[in-house]
Amino acid sequence: MLDDYFRQYALLAIFAAFAVAVPTGMLLMSWMLSIMKIRPQKPSLIKQAIYECGFETLSGRWSQFNFRFYAFALIFVVFDVEVVFLFPWAASFGVMSATFGAFVLLEMVVFVGILVVGWLYAWRKGALEWS
Amino acid sequence: MHEIQTAGILDFGSLERFFQRVLPDSLDRFAFFIAAFTLAFIVINVMVQTTAVYTWFERRVLGRFQGRLGPNRWGPFGMLQPIADLIKLMTKEDMVPKIADRWSFNLAPIILVFPTLLVVAVIPFGPDSFLGRLNIGILFVLGVTSVNTIAIFMAGWGSANKYAMLGAMRGVAMLVSYEVPMALGVVGVLILSGSLAMSDIVIQQNVPFLIVQPLGFLIFIAAASAEMSRTPFDQIEAESELGSGYNTEYSSMKFGMLFLGEFMAPLVTGMIVTTLFLSGTRGFDPIPGQVWFVGKTFAVVFALLWVRATWPRLRVDQIMAFAWKGLFGMALVNIFLIAVEVAVFQDDAGKISTNSLWIMSAINWAIAIGVIVAVANILGQPNLERPTPVPSPLANMYAEAD
Numbered sequence: 001m002l003d004d005y006f007r008q009y010a011l012l013a014i015f016a017a018f019a020v021a022v023p024t025g026m027l028l029m030s031w032m033l034s035i036m037k038i039r040p041q042k043p044s045l046i047k048q049a050i051y052e053c054g055f056e057t058l059s060g061r062w063s064q065f066n067f068r069f070y071a072f073a074l075i076f077v078v079f080d081v082e083v084v085f086l087f088p089w090a091a092s093f094g095v096m097s098a099t100f101g102a103f104v105l106l107e108m109v110v111f112v113g114i115l116v117v118g119w120l121y122a123w124r125k126g127a128l129e130w131s
Numbered sequence: 132m133h134e135i136q137t138a139g140i141l142d143f144g145s146l147e148r149f150f151q152r153v154l155p156d157s158l159d160r161f162a163f164f165i166a167a168f169t170l171a172f173i174v175i176n177v178m179v180q181t182t183a184v185y186t187w188f189e190r191r192v193l194g195r196f197q198g199r200l201g202p203n204r205w206g207p208f209g210m211l212q213p214i215a216d217l218i219k220l221m222t223k224e225d226m227v228p229k230i231a232d233r234w235s236f237n238l239a240p241i242i243l244v245f246p247t248l249l250v251v252a253v254i255p256f257g258p259d260s261f262l263g264r265l266n267i268g269i270l271f272v273l274g275v276t277s278v279n280t281i282a283i284f285m286a287g288w289g290s291a292n293k294y295a296m297l298g299a300m301r302g303v304a305m306l307v308s309y310e311v312p313m314a315l316g317v318v319g320v321l322i323l324s325g326s327l328a329m330s331d332i333v334i335q336q337n338v339p340f341l342i343v344q345p346l347g348f349l350i351f352i353a354a355a356s357a358e359m360s361r362t363p364f365d366q367i368e369a370e371s372e373l374g375s376g377y378n379t380e381y382s383s384m385k386f387g388m389l390f391l392g393e394f395m396a397p398l399v400t401g402m403i404v405t406t407l408f409l410s411g412t413r414g415f416d417p418i419p420g421q422v423w424f425v426g427k428t429f430a431v432v433f434a435l436l437w438v439r440a441t442w443p444r445l446r447v448d449q450i451m452a453f454a455w456k457g458l459f460g461m462a463l464v465n466i467f468l469i470a471v472e473v474a475v476f477q478d479d480a481g482k483i484s485t486n487s488l489w490i491m492s493a494i495n496w497a498i499a500i501g502v503i504v505a506v507a508n509i510l511g512q513p514n515l516e517r518p519t520p521v522p523s524p525l526a527n528m529y530a531e532a533d
Contacts (some may be wrong), residue, residue: 008265011167012252018171019248022179023241023388030221030384039383040224048229050292051379069304072451076307079459083314086466087270090321097474098481105470112463119459128455130448 071127082115146170171252174262178251182395183213189394189436196440217387225383228291236289240381240388243282246275247395254402255330258412258420263330270327272403273314276358279392280306283377286389290380298376301366301447306358308454313354315462319347319469320407323483333411338488341408346465346499348408350458352435355404357454359396362439366447401431457506464502468495 033039049056089108097104122128147166151159187202187210194201202209227236253271255263265271280303287299321327323343324335341348357364378389405411405427412420445453472494476487483491 004264005266007163008261010163011170011261012249012265014164014167015171015175015252016245016249018175019245020241022175022248023244023391027237027240027384027388030225030387033221034225039222042224043226045229047226050228050230050290051294052292065300069300072304072308075455076311079311080314083311083318086315086318087321087327090318090466091325091327093322093470094325094473094477094481094483098477098479102474105474108470109467112467116463123456128452130451 068130075122075127078118079115082112085111170262174251174256175248178248178395178398179391181398182391183217185398185432186216186390186394187212189397192433192436193440196437220384220387220390223383225385226380228380230291231380232289232291234289235285236380237385239282239286239289240385240392242285243279243392244388244395246278246282247392247399249275250399250403253329254399254406255333255411256421256424260330260412263333263406264328266328268327268329269317269321269332269407272329273310273317277306277310280310282392286381287377290377292380294375295377295379298366298379302360302377305360305364305366305447305450305454308451309354309357309364309458312350312454312458312462313358315459315466316347316350316354317407318462319344319465322466322469322473325481329406329411333406333413336410336413337485338492339408339410342492343488344465344469344492344495346461346495346502347469348404349499349503350462350465351407352404352431354454354458355400356435356438357450359393359400361397361435363442363445364450365444366450397432397435398428401428401435404431452510457510461502461506464498468498 030039034041086108089104093104146169147162150162150166150169154162154165190212191201191209202212205211205215227233250272253263253265253268283302283306284299287295287297287302290296320332320340323340324332326332326335360366378386381389402424405424409427409431411427412424414420414423469491472491473483476491477483
């Protein structure tokens, strides 16, 4: 059993190695073509400028960005943590509720209920609007 | 419907036994690694090449939907088009902007393709597959697929272009928002199957979960098509608004890699949806499980294509409202509906009979329709506030002059 466990993760590690190797290899292959002079490589100042509609870009890339991105990131963190707690509960729900009855369900109703109140509050306050 | 007991083509056990027989006894311990390498090599190659075929398929079908021909020059029905594309992308000059952040610019294509290829490692292709038995299966899928959020941000930041940066910012906000409903949509499946392993989820589906929980299926497929930024949700590379979004500055094979990742995503999503909701490799007897799996996957992929061809792009505020107000609430309804039903219908041993599953499906379809109507009424177009039009002072300029 334990052996099976390690074999699965070893297989996963080998898959991960392949998943990195395939895109890297394809990029390297295309880079080799430019060494073999099949692919052109003639950089110039105009070509290396960034894409813009006829202007040269004035300021850097990190201009001010809107506060709403930050607000959504914050809401995401709250509810993603909720998901983390829901997963183990869901996977063991069948077994647990056969043993402990409705208590297992009520527990999660209370936990999610608190978050739903927060969700409704965020909705009322307009935190879920993109404006 | 019952399970078919044929040995899989991509079965890890038989591969390992084969190598154990071929190798001399002293090298038996390497049989595992050789078999694993062979399997990974085959699976990942098949994925990359299926993606190539899929690009042709998508362009042909989209052409059909839009009343045009699609690629038809190279080979029969234009089937060699992916090869032509590959040669073109390979031999194009690779341009990197001078002020680009080289590291993140060059690494982003690799990181974008990596999670999509890695997810394949936990999908059970065959009836008795070794691959799907990983005990954290679905958690692994959700965790690994969220890596491409980082890749998209790296691409946008690395290009030092404002269009790319804006596309990436909007993309990250959208991907992050839809991750929550996607994970919540899966929770219903977990309650019914009682396991995180993909092969266990397939075994538990005496009735496909699409029929048992239509709401969970709709939530998952909507969130998944947002995660891979397909057309109703393609804010990341809204061509008409942002140039081309995060891939504006990419050319040559780096663009090819972004392209590969983008086109592999629907295939992988099709596989995950097949496993979670369409009872994976199970089907009627004379046809082997692998064929069922591929057929169902392509049915899902075709449905996604149909959606892409039918709906226009949503506005960014509509997309965010749909994730946080619509899908999130629907997902919570789905979770507690399934939980209550499981608590009511299960016997003392914690098992649910097939008949109860059918009763559950009837209830769930009725409630799903009710919930969808309710959400449509709350978020729908008629109830959106529209600004009252203000007539321009110049509107009647000529009328007054008369």
